[in-house]
Amino acid sequence: MIQSPRGTKDILPSTINAWQQLEDTFRRVSTLFGYQEIRTPIFENTEVFMRTIGENTDVVGKEMYTFPDKGGDSMTLRPEMTASVARAVVQHNLTATNPLQRLWYVGEFFRYERPQKGRYRQFHQFGAECIGSAAPEADVEVILLVAKLLSDIGLKEFSLEINTLANREVRILYREKLVEYLIEQKSSLSPESQERLDKNPLRVLDSKHPLDRVAIESAPTILEYLDDESALHFATVQNLLTIAGINFTISPRLVRGLDYYSHTVFEFVSTALGAQSALGGGGRYNDMFEEFGGKHTPAVGFAMGIERILMILEQTNPTLYKQNTPDVMMITLENESYPFSQTIAQLLRNDGISTVMDVQGRSLKAQMREADRLGAAITIIIGENERTSGQLTVKNMKTGMQETATQENIIEIVQKMLRLS
């Protein structure tokens, strides 16, 4: 048997309703905040991600789906969206007509790694980017959007963690200080972290390895090195969040895995998940647009993993998974009645009443059972009697009560019955 590739999943009709409802919420909340949808290609020139995400990050180092196309160019299935959005904004010079771009997206992404719960090779993210503002108000706007989204989705068990990675000068200075400190402790660090010392020292702070815990606890934090600009930016973010009534904690060790962040970074963490606890996160990236030949454009954005959201909702909100049910099922008793049955079905459908009918020539009992299984609110029985007399039998499946109707008033009768049930 041919199976779907490792780390990929079919989304079947039994769960599609939850996906559609989530997508509706994404669209609605994004629109509430004035964000507009953007769609970009599923693959890009590999360079798009190499430049922005950082060559020493795991995403680029070992997780990208990269392949040569037939012309010999290196292509990569997108592992995230921010780089693609930045590329598109520069390519179409969107900021020329409106220097502030509020954009959102939802789609599939690809990372080549070992699948486990809540982590797949093809996965789905929702995200938003606020492009063109360096102000802390933009950072907060994005966080408020996420918070509104989570609460509208019905997710309660999460917390917000924030940190600042400051501006470039501070970050470089801090990185030096941190490396100085860590080198003293090098022998007691985990092998992974010893490796990170050269490549991505900030990531050591985020290590969960027990060996690193002691060193991390007493490591200098970036908060001790903030200059006036960075400190003011971070303070304003905190102030605005507080005014908005958003609870948060400051985690000086939150650094995110990608190279492009500066100033505010944040993560929404589920308290209901295991190892894959991060629901979504984001931060400010002020230096990405130059990479694509655009002018300096400060921006802030975030992304959240849909599979993880669904994992939680599956337990807390099972009604999300309810499948769509038809309003009416036509029960057709013999071959001669099918044309009449079909005529009635079309009549109902043209009035916006979802209607199914038997297409297998099954028995009355079987058709009734199917109507029940599909959750049809109403059945309309058509046999020889109805066909010759023009009197239709309309049954309310919940109460079991039956009425008769004619072709002329059938819509009226069905509408009334639907309103009552």
Next chain:
RNA sequence: GCGAACGUAGCUCAGCUGGUAGAGCAGCGGUUUGUGGUUCCGCUGGUCGUGGGUUCAAGCCCCAUCGUUCGCCCCA
């Protein structure tokens, strides 16, 4: 990429120290012939993940492979 566990009917699982497979649910049909969801009865459905090997004999033992799960790494 590393470590561990697990793959038997559509689903959840049983299957003794190796003797060519079973239950519940679901599906289909029936219960006096035009009424579902509850009872009762019957039926369909599996090259036991796949490919090798050991054996008179493999769902069970061995090897490989694919997949899943849980960790590590990292992240959504």
